[in-house]
Amino acid sequence: MHASSFQPPPRTLMGPGPADVHPRVLAALARPTIGHLDPAFSAMMEELKGLLRYAFRTDNTLTMPVSAPGSAGMETCFVNLVEPGDKVIVCVNGVFGARMRENVLRAGGTPVVVEDPWGRAVNPSMLEDTLQRHPDARLVAFVHAETSTGACSDAKTLAELARTYDCLTIVDAVTSLGGSPLEVDAWGIDAVYAGSQKCLSCTPGLAPVSFSERALAKVKARQTPVRSWFMDLNLVLGYWQASDCGGGRRSYHHTAPVNALYALHEALVMLAEEGIENAWERHRNNHLALRAGLEALGLEMVVPEPERLPQLNAVAVPGGIDEAAVRSRLLATYNLEIGAGLGALAGKVWRIGLMGWSSRAENILLCLGALGSVLNDMGHSADTGVALSAAQAALGR
Amino acid sequence: MHASSFQPPPRTLMGPGPADVHPRVLAALARPTIGHLDPAFSAMMEELKGLLRYAFRTDNTLTMPVSAPGSAGMETCFVNLVEPGDKVIVCVNGVFGARMRENVLRAGGTPVVVEDPWGRAVNPSMLEDTLQRHPDARLVAFVHAETSTGACSDAKTLAELARTYDCLTIVDAVTSLGGSPLEVDAWGIDAVYAGSQKCLSCTPGLAPVSFSERALAKVKARQTPVRSWFMDLNLVLGYWQASDCGGGRRSYHHTAPVNALYALHEALVMLAEEGIENAWERHRNNHLALRAGLEALGLEMVVPEPERLPQLNAVAVPGGIDEAAVRSRLLATYNLEIGAGLGALAGKVWRIGLMGWSSRAENILLCLGALGSVLNDMGHSADTGVALSAAQAALGR
Numbered sequence: 001m002h003a004s005s006f007q008p009p010p011r012t013l014m015g016p017g018p019a020d021v022h023p024r025v026l027a028a029l030a031r032p033t034i035g036h037l038d039p040a041f042s043a044m045m046e047e048l049k050g051l052l053r054y055a056f057r058t059d060n061t062l063t064m065p066v067s068a069p070g071s072a073g074m075e076t077c078f079v080n081l082v083e084p085g086d087k088v089i090v091c092v093n094g095v096f097g098a099r100m101r102e103n104v105l106r107a108g109g110t111p112v113v114v115e116d117p118w119g120r121a122v123n124p125s126m127l128e129d130t131l132q133r134h135p136d137a138r139l140v141a142f143v144h145a146e147t148s149t150g151a152c153s154d155a156k157t158l159a160e161l162a163r164t165y166d167c168l169t170i171v172d173a174v175t176s177l178g179g180s181p182l183e184v185d186a187w188g189i190d191a192v193y194a195g196s197q198k199c200l201s202c203t204p205g206l207a208p209v210s211f212s213e214r215a216l217a218k219v220k221a222r223q224t225p226v227r228s229w230f231m232d233l234n235l236v237l238g239y240w241q242a243s244d245c246g247g248g249r250r251s252y253h254h255t256a257p258v259n260a261l262y263a264l265h266e267a268l269v270m271l272a273e274e275g276i277e278n279a280w281e282r283h284r285n286n287h288l289a290l291r292a293g294l295e296a297l298g299l300e301m302v303v304p305e306p307e308r309l310p311q312l313n314a315v316a317v318p319g320g321i322d323e324a325a326v327r328s329r330l331l332a333t334y335n336l337e338i339g340a341g342l343g344a345l346a347g348k349v350w351r352i353g354l355m356g357w358s359s360r361a362e363n364i365l366l367c368l369g370a371l372g373s374v375l376n377d378m379g380h381s382a383d384t385g386v387a388l389s390a391a392q393a394a395l396g397r
Numbered sequence: 398m399h400a401s402s403f404q405p406p407p408r409t410l411m412g413p414g415p416a417d418v419h420p421r422v423l424a425a426l427a428r429p430t431i432g433h434l435d436p437a438f439s440a441m442m443e444e445l446k447g448l449l450r451y452a453f454r455t456d457n458t459l460t461m462p463v464s465a466p467g468s469a470g471m472e473t474c475f476v477n478l479v480e481p482g483d484k485v486i487v488c489v490n491g492v493f494g495a496r497m498r499e500n501v502l503r504a505g506g507t508p509v510v511v512e513d514p515w516g517r518a519v520n521p522s523m524l525e526d527t528l529q530r531h532p533d534a535r536l537v538a539f540v541h542a543e544t545s546t547g548a549c550s551d552a553k554t555l556a557e558l559a560r561t562y563d564c565l566t567i568v569d570a571v572t573s574l575g576g577s578p579l580e581v582d583a584w585g586i587d588a589v590y591a592g593s594q595k596c597l598s599c600t601p602g603l604a605p606v607s608f609s610e611r612a613l614a615k616v617k618a619r620q621t622p623v624r625s626w627f628m629d630l631n632l633v634l635g636y637w638q639a640s641d642c643g644g645g646r647r648s649y650h651h652t653a654p655v656n657a658l659y660a661l662h663e664a665l666v667m668l669a670e671e672g673i674e675n676a677w678e679r680h681r682n683n684h685l686a687l688r689a690g691l692e693a694l695g696l697e698m699v700v701p702e703p704e705r706l707p708q709l710n711a712v713a714v715p716g717g718i719d720e721a722a723v724r725s726r727l728l729a730t731y732n733l734e735i736g737a738g739l740g741a742l743a744g745k746v747w748r749i750g751l752m753g754w755s756s757r758a759e760n761i762l763l764c765l766g767a768l769g770s771v772l773n774d775m776g777h778s779a780d781t782g783v784a785l786s787a788a789q790a791a792l793g794r
Contacts, residue, residue, distance in 0.1 A: 001451040001669040005421070006441045006662050008431045018655060021430045024402070029656060030427035033418045033600055034405045035734045044403045054398040067602065068465035071651035072627045079625075099626070106626050197652055203430055205464065205602065205654030227624045228476075229496070229503050230469045252739065254468035255594055257602030258415060259426060260657065265403050272398040337432045342649065 011331075012358070014367055015339035016147050016312060017175070018197035018204045019355035021263075025202055028266035029259050036256040044265060045240065045256075051268035055177055055200070055276060056192065056210045058184035063210040064240040065264055066231070067257050070174045070195030073207025075103055076231045077170045077191045080219045081139060084108030088139040089130050089167070091122040091158070095148035095343045096172050100141045107227060112137065118344045119314065121307040122153040124161060131165040140167045145176035147198075148342040150314035150351065151303045152180065156187040163188055168215055174198060177208065178271055179283045179311035179355055190215040196260075199283065199311055201356025202267035205260050230254065267356075283310040285395070286359045290352065293368040293391035297375065297382040302349050311359065313352040314345065318380050323347060326374050334370040364391050408728075409755070411764055412736030413544050413709060414572070415594035415601045416752035418660075422599055425663035426656050433653040441662060442637065442653075448665035452574055452597070452673060453589065453607045455581035460607040461637040462661055463628070464654050467571045467592030470604025472500055473628045474567045474588045477616045478536060481505030485536040486527050486564070488519040488555070492545035492740045493569050497538045504624060509534065515741045516711065518704040519550040521558060528562040537564045542573035544595075545739040547711035547748065548700045549577065553584040560585055565612055571595060574605065575668055576680045576708035576752055587612040593657075596680065596708055598753025599664035602657050627651065664753075680707040682792070683756045687749065690765040690788035694772065694779040699746050708756065710749040711742065715777050720744060723771050731767040761788050 013020045034041055052063045066073045078100070082088055086109040090101045093116035104111040114130050116122050122142050131137065140162035144155045155171055162169045168190040176182045179199030184192055190212045197204035211219070211233070219226075219233050226232040238251035271279055287310030291301060294315055302314035317323040323340065327350070330336040339351035352367060368391055372384030410417045431438050449460045463470045475497070479485055483506040487498045490513035501508040511527050513519050519539050528534065537559035541552045552568055559566045565587040573579045576596030581589055587609045594601035608616070608630070616623075616630050623629040635648035668676055684707030688698060691712055699711035714720040720737065724747070727733040736748035749764060765788055769781030 001448060003444050003448055003662075003666050003669060005425065005666055006428075006444070006659055008428050008441075008659070009435075009437050010429055011431045011435065013430065013432060015432055017652060018430050018432065021656075026427045026429065026656075028402065030423045031403075031405050032407055032423065033410065033415050033594075034408045035410060035412055035415065036601065038406075038408065038728070038734065040406050044405075047400050047403070051398060051400055068469060068627070069651045069654065072465060072469075075625065075627045103626050106622060106624055195652065197430075203654065203656040204433065204652040205657055225503060227503055228472065229500050230465070230472045232503075254466045255414060255592065255601040257466065257600065257657070259418075259423075259600040259660075260602055260654070262403055262405070263656075265400075269400050269402055272400060331435070337435065 010335055012336045012363060012366060014353050014358055014363060015337045016351045016353050017195065017355060019201050019353060019358040021203055022201055022270065022357045024270060025263050025266045029203060029263040031262055033258050036258055037250060037252065041258065042250060048261060048265045048268065051265065051272060052208050054272055055268060056184045057182065057186065058210050060184065060210045060212055062216055062237070062241065065261065066207040066209055067254060068207060069205055070193065070207045072231065073193030073195065073209050074099065074172060076209055077193050078103035078107050079228045079231050080226055080233045081168065081170060081191055081215060082107035082109040083222055083224055085110065086139065087112060087134060087137045088141060089114060089127065089134060089137050091116060091127060091142035093120060093122050093149065093151060094118055094143065094146035096143045096146060100172065119149045119151055119302045121151050122158060124154060124157045127158060128161055131161060137167055139170060141170040143172040144182065145173065145180065145309050145312065147175040147312055149303060149345060150309045150312040151307050152309045155189065159187045159189050168218060175309065175312055178276070178279055180309060181280055184210055196264050199356045200267045200271065202264050203260065205257065206264050283354060283359050286354050286364060287313065289391040289394035290354060290364045290367065292394040293364065293387040296387040296390040297368065297372050311353060311355045313354065314349045315352060316349055321375070321378055321380055323350060326378065329374045330370050334366065336366060336370050361395055407732055409733045409760060409763060411750050411755055411760060412734045413748045413750050414592065414752060416598050416750060416755040418600055419598055419667065419754045421667060422660050422663045426600060426660040428659055430655050433655055434647060434649065438655065439647060445658060445662045445665065448662065448669060449605050451669055452665060453581045454579065454583065455607050457581065457607045457609055459613055459638065462658065463604040463606055464651060465604060466602055467590065467604045469628065470590030470592065470606050471496065471569065473606055474590050475500035475504050476625045476628050477623055477630045478565065478567060478588055478612060479504035479506040480619055480621055482507065483536065484509060484531060484534045485538060486511060486524065486531060486534050488513060488524060488539035490517060490519050490546065490548060491515055491540065491543035493540045493543060497569065516546045516548055516699045518548050519555060521551060521554045524555060525558055528558060534564055536567060538567040540569040541579065542570065542577065542706050542709065544572045544709055546700065546742060547706045547709040548704050549706045552586065556584045556586050565615060572706065572709055575673070575676055577706060578677055581607055593661050596753045597664045597668065599661050600657065602654065603661050680751060680756050683751050683761060684710065686788040686791035687751060687761050687764065689791040690761065690784040693784040693787040694765065694769050708750060708752045710751065711746045712749060713746055718772070718775055718777055720747060723775065726771045727767050731763065733763060733767050758792055
């Protein structure tokens with residue numbers, strides 16, 4: 001078998017994630033591996049849990065990274081909180097809401113779907129109607145930041161509604177964590193999951209989660225075993241929640257992805273250094289600059305203004321333009337990755353990410369310059385100079 | 398929130414895994430992240446699948462790494478192959494066999510357990526008796542290399558028996574892959590899973606798996622959906638099995654752990670450079686040298702000679718010695734990690750790993766020298782000089 005070392009081409013990542021990973025995080029990733037039961041590692045785990053609480057704005061004891069990608073974070077929430085027969089209201093306004101519904105089914109629950117248009121926020125009054133019609137519902141699940149469309153839902157209002165009707169909430173914050181306001185405790189969210197590779201700007205592969213005491217009580221009161229051994233919180237907690245971090249008392253569950261956790265720790269240290277409110281503001285300001293430039297190129301945003309995510313910008317593909325050809329040329333000529341549409345929006349939109357370390361002035365200029373140039377080549381007249389000026393003005397430079 | 402970058406202490410890893418990770422693998426891990434749908438990444442994935450086929454000694458098309466630790470590799474096999482009501486014979490001779498039984502239950506199957514003593518190989522005639530008594534069994538599951546005890550079972554004979562009785566096999570090769578002979582095709586194994594952090598000497602967090610056509614046919618003929626969305630092979634394959642690697646046609650399932658896959662690729666390139674038979678021989682020779690030294694220290698191996706794994710050496714703790722204190726001193730004084738006993742062997746044994754890059758002459762000398770010195774300090778008289786000479790003689794140096 002002949003194969004040689006893989007050297008990835010240098011890319012600028014402005015798709016729906018992974019985002020650009022800061023050299024400090026890559027350096028942390030490459031530090032020598034130590035044992036997953038090493039006391040030095042246990043101390044790092046404790047610090048990591050504290051940093052995640054900071055990022056989620058929560059005091060939840062049960063706050064930790066699942067040792068697998070965001071999708072497994074989603075499944076960890078559903079497989080632990082849904083018992084066979086539980087009725088779960090799922091708000092679907094994109095790919096990830098639809099995936100939540102699928103998770104309810106796999107866990108043996110009965111989903112009740114509230115359908116919202118793709119590209120729009122979840123409609124609270126439709127959720128309330130559904131809650132009234134299904135007084136036996138136990139859970140409400142929705143996506144805070146729909147990565148497939150760029151729409152941001154009002155998680156505070158939705159969680160409040162759920163609580164009024166005595167339902168627990170499961171919230172997808174894969175793309176919001178670290179990029180736009182998310183207040184797990186103040187909004188009363190019961191279970192939330194995120195991804196390492198979006199606005200935290202870490203490498204992909206980990207899923208931070210947090211569970212309220214109410215959620216944990218439901219897990220502990222289950223009548224049936226959790227359908228997954230790997231994701232069963234009753235078992236995972238023996239490793240992550242041991243009170244003593246001097247070594248020896250953590251019980252083995254699975255081998256933690258040691259180096260990936262170094263990287264997540266470093267990404268969160270950087271977030272704490274910046275300050276989470278400053279990170280939110282940076283995402284917001286850079287989004288406004290990109291938007292100014294995109295509109296100057298004659299492009300239209302898909303999501304209405306008040307429902308737009310700053311970190312994920314869905315842009316309508318102009319008529320007559322082959323969207324995949326544009327992405328291929330951006331990648332081939334400028335080493336720039338932007339995202340395609342997913343599901344109902346496939347072929348109709350590009351998704352331009354400004355997540356984490358990708359959310360910086362130089363990336364905005366590169367994206368506008370490259371996109372303007374490729375669009376002009378393909379016959380869509382666009383004034384790149386005007387677009388760059390608009391962005392620079394918005395950036396205050 | 399104040400926290401600073403984590404700097405792990407330098408360790409030599411001679412426990413049950415993770416093993417020492419080679420600097421080439423750490424360097425690969427830290428290369429810049431690219432998109433999980435990038436054509437350059439797709440080409441790397443294709444090569445990685447080929448390298449895994451080389452390591453597993455198989456032509457199975459469905460050979461890939463699961464994006465999560467070895468325990469999730471185990472669950473991927475069970476949750477896809479076991480349907481509610483399926484009877485599964487599980488051979489239990491340690492912690493991981495017991496975990497397999499638990500996985501059968503979570504998948505809705507009915508386990509029939511063949512109990513073997515801890516520290517011994519699985520007994521084929523007991524399996525055959527059980528197969529005769531349960532003609533309706535659909536699957537046989539066993540652990541090839543029991544990491545909790547250091548016993549190696551005769552996977553070829555066990556798989557043959559299973560086939561004779563028309564059962565599919567699920568084999569745990571977490572600790573055997575890359576460290577001792579494993580012949581997936583020649584032995585007729587149907588589903589096998591491993592871990593990245595043992596004899597492949599990669600960082601922890603990935604679980605290579607391989608499925609035969611017979612196994613895949615059972616997955617495709619299921620009457621009920623797989624209970625896990627994240628691990629459902631019908632979905633995962635849309636990403637990993639796309640025939641075209643020129644980009645564009647892979648369907649999104651979850652975001653692959655890009656950097657971890659760079660590292661696994663590099664670890665497998667190194668295995669191919671060494672040659673897998675040479676890697677097996679190195680593990681065997683280093684085991685013989687360590688064993689010679691341990692016996693010269695007056696220590697006893699737990700597993701009988703013909704059933705011993707070369708890469709995981711269970712050693713009986715001498716009477717009157719506090720096993721945890723020895724491990725703590727090895728770590729504090731020499732930065733050397735060895736493993737504790739698990740389950741029925743907790744407190745009674747140490748587990749000394751010689752896995753992957755940890756399996757090298759300098760580690761053997763360090764381990765014997767450090768262990769001899771600590772045992773002497775604790776009142777167990779041991780002649781460290783004689784032990785080192787015995788190991789060096791066995792190493793031919």
